[in-house]
Amino acid sequence: MSWFSWLRAKKPGLDATQQQRLAQLPKPAVLGDGALRSQRWVVVDLETSGLNLNRDQVLSIGAVVIEDGAVDFSQMFERTLLRAESKLSPSVLIHGLGPSAIAAGSDPVEALLDFMEFVGDSPLLAFHAPFDQHMLGRALKDSLGYRLAHPFLDVADIAPLVCPEASIREAGLDDWIDHFHLHVGERHHASADALATAELMLILFSRARQQHIDTPQALQARLSQWKRRKQAPSF
Template sequence: MKIFKWFRKGPELRAKDALRLGALAAPVVSELPLHKQRFVVVDLETSGLNTLKDKILSIGAVTIEDSAIALGHQFSCTLRRQNLTVSESVLIHQIPPSEVAAGIRPEKALLSFMEYVGSSPLLAFHASFDQRMLVREMEDAFAYQLRHPFYDVAEIAPLLYPEHNMRNPGLDDWVDFFGLQVLQRHNASADAMVTAELMLILLKRAEQQGIEDLATLDISLQNWRRRQQSGL
C-alpha cells in the first residue's frame, strides 16, 4: 500500500524576502538572570479581535535590557492593508484608513519586526492574543512557525503583587495601581512603552522574591495558574 504525505505549499516569496526569512534568528533558551535578560515588549493594533481572520494593522515594540528600556531602539510600523473596513477597533486605535493604505508591505513589516526581535522572548499584556495573531500572520505570509516564547504581563503582575485586590485588572488598572504617568494610550507604540514601564517594576519585584531567571519565572507562573484554577 502506498502512503501519500500531503504538504502545505508555502506562499510564493520575493527573493529578498526569502533571504531575510532564512536568516531569522531562532529563539534561544536563556539562562541569564532576569535583570540581564533582553525582552521585546510588543503591542499590536488589529482590524478586530478574531485571531482567525482579522489583520495586524500596526506593530509597536520596545526593548528591555539590563533592566532598562532602550529608548533609542524602538520599533514602530503600520502595515498596508487594502480595502480596510473601518471597524470599532480601528476607530479606537485612531488609525485612519489613509495611513493603513499607505503603510509598509505586510511581508516586509513582519520580517523587519522579527529581525528586531532576534532570539529574544516576547512580552505583552494579554499576550495570548498578540501571540495568536503573529503566529497566524507569519504562517500565512511565509509558512513560518513562530516558536518564540511569549510572557503575559497580565499574569506576571498579579503573580508578584497578589495584594492588588482588583478584579480582572487591565493595563490601565495597573497603571493606576503603580501611579505611572501615561501621556498616551491606545496605539501600538504607546501601549508597548506603558507595558515596558510596568515590566520594569515587576522585574525589580521578581528579584526581591527570588525569581532569578526565566526558568524560575516559568515555574512560578505555572504554580500561580494552578492556584487560580483551584480558586486558592
C-alpha cells in the same frame, strides 16, 4: 492539482531576498538561568482590525526593548501594515488607524520580516499575551510561512503573580498603570502601549527579584505554577 501542488500554491510568495532574510532569522532561545536584568526582552503591542482571532488582521506593531534593567530607547519598533481589503471595526478608531493610514502602510511581508529581525532570539512580553501571540503567529504564518516559537509571557498574569496584595483582579493595563501611579503619555496606540507595558514590567521585574524570582527560567516556572493553581477547581 495534486495534494503537494496545492500545498506549494498556498505558501506565501516571497522573492529571493525575502526568502534569504527569512532563512537567516535566528532560532528563538529558551529562557535561561541568567539574571533577569541581563535578559533582552521585547515588549510588543498589536493593533488589529477587530478581536476575531481567525478573521481579523494585524494592522500595526509596536515594540520596545528592556535590557540591562531599563527600557532601551535606542531599540524601538513601529510599523503600520498595508491592508487594502481589511474591514475596520469601530474599535480601530480608538487607535487612530483610519483607512488612509492603513492604505499607506508597509508591505506585510517586509514589515513582519523587519519585526522578526528586530526580535532576534529574544523572548516576548505583552499584556494579554495570548491574543497578541495568536494574531502575530497567524500573520507570520500567512505572510511568511513562519512558525512563531518564541517564549511569550503575559504581563497581565505576571502582575498579580508578583503583586498578590493588589486589590485588583482581572485588571486591564490602565488599572495597573493607575495602581502604580505611572505617568504615561499617549495610549491606545501600538508603540505607546508597548512602552506603557514596558514601564509596568520594570516594576514587576523589581518585585519578582524581591521574591527571589531571579532568572527568566524561574519567572516562567513560577508563572506556570500560578496559572495551574488559578485554574484548579476549588472544592
